[in-house]
Amino acid sequence: MKFSWRRAIAIGRKEVFHILRDPFTLATALGLPVFMVVMFGSAIEFNVKNIDLAISDSDQTSASRRLMDTFQSSGYFKIHRVVSPNEALVNLTTETARASVIIPPNFEKDLTSDRGSQVQCLLDGSDSSTVAPVLGYLGKIQSISNDRIAAFNPTSPFELRTRFLFNPELNSKWFVIPGLNVIIMSMLSILLTALTVAREWENGSMELLLTTPVEPLEIIIGKLAPYGVLGITAMVFVYIIARAVFGVPFVGSLVVYGLGSLIFLMTYLSQGLLISVVTRNQQVAMQIAMMSGMLPSQLLSGFVFPIESMPIFFQKFTMIFPARWFMQISRDTFLKGSRMVDLGIPFLALIATCLLMMTLSTRIFKKDLEK
């Protein structure tokens, strides 16, 4: 029997009635993304600030005081003055401080001599999330301190001048929000459809549907379309929040971003349907949806941990997750203004995954019915 748009539309229309008459689904689909973006967008901060720093100044000279001022005025550190190097060390072990700076006696004197001077920095390596940023700050502070203590500045053969493109102030909100959008929508969209087919199996309506000449593909398309529209509406809300509340700039093309969002949503909605078709049980579908949707999109999409830093196997492995590709599309269109040609690979990967998920759902559905 041929595919019938009339039947697919009838199923879509029925789903719309279900959605409109279920305030919980509607509130979850539209309200939850907005709430989560506002909440997590405000809470997540990649710039590490207010790091407790213990400083032991055994020199007590103008040069050592300038060095301490530089730490203080950077805004990244909360200074705790201690009287001895030993106390600086104790501060680390008792976790009163995350880092310690030990300025030796004769610091200023050594600077004026040809020998130069050494300042010891001790970092709490047990918390690697603060070590990397602190190391970055230390390099910058050393350079500024050298400028401030100009008389003692050794001449450098060249100067490295850094300018940050796309996010000049390294505002982590600009980086977090377009990524957070990906995480929230992947989690939500997979859940929306994971329950629909399973629900019909559980209450027996699927049997009744199947006694009519309806085809599995018509059911799949009919179920995907309304949730796709719902998902896109949620995406628009999230976009408005990102721009209006968090002031994230958008320099790319809305068409490219919209198209990417649509394919991304359809991919996760299809994955939800696949889970629903396979499990036929709402509770199991929910658990699998959470596992397969939430964890990989958070940990293996590049949202927090850069993919380039992962072992080669995992770099390749992340390619099967749609969130990884849309993360790139979202961040690049928001901040870099990337065009469709620049995002060819992510788009192709998303389209391929989307088609794969839809084909699998339809095939497995069809095969199941013939058992």
Add this chain to the structure above:
Amino acid sequence: MSQAELAVEVQNLSVRFGDFYAVNDICFSVSRGEIFGFLGANGAGKTTTIRVLCGLLIPTQGKISVAGVGLEQGEQAIKAKVGYMSQKFTLYNDLTVEENLEFAAALRKIKKEVYIKRRSELFEFVSFDRDMKTLVRDLPGGTKQQISLVASMLHDPELVFLDEPTAGVSPVARSRFWALIRKLAGQNKTVFVTSHYMDEVEQCHRIALMREGKIIGLDTPLALKSSTFPKLMFEFNPKGSLSFDEVMKLGSNPCFSFFEPYGLRFHASIADEKAWELIKSQFEKDFYIKVISPSLEDVFIKRVEERK
């Protein structure tokens, strides 16, 4: 009976799941305009047979013909000829009557004008006079069943499968629904029905009894009763304070071929009339005894559950 008069013909039908035969080599036929009942315990193979006849399941072996259409013409051709209504699910509760029916019509690709005409005919048939914009969840159980029947009949099928259609509705609604079933049969529609209510099944023209995937009896309700209980059947109404266990112990006497509780009374069939005559006076002390005709429930217990 000629081929044209047959609504369903099943020959050597088997459905196997792994090593388990859900349906094992069954044969039967159903005439047009017949109300055909399917009786059996859970797992007897009733639903599997219905699934095959609805085009939902490909059998392991055997031939079927439903309203003149065989599996070789494709399951979609069968689906076009049959209507199905189940007790488990009737209609979407959060949709209105109109939305449910429009949905059912769209799935069958019924033209709008045909749908509207058919809907009003069927509303008249089931005497539905409520607002079509009523949400199904707000309808009483009996009315839901009626609308369900309308939904399954919109495409004017030649054969309707009713899978426990009156489960969970009031006795009055059940009686009204069965009046509709008889009316359908009067219009030469074939009705294939499963039910757990014996009084309902008794209204079928013929009944097939299923056990462990096989048909163990197929006949009119009256013929099934007389073939199952060829000898006299009695009802024992306890006079005094005999406990249930004491009565059942008395019933284990070999002169009975059947002795089962029936509400507060007991139904018994005699195996050995001479032996019964010898002990009859003893039983008359404890019971009011009268000759009855067996009920379908007795037949079910005896043949399907295979108890003494």
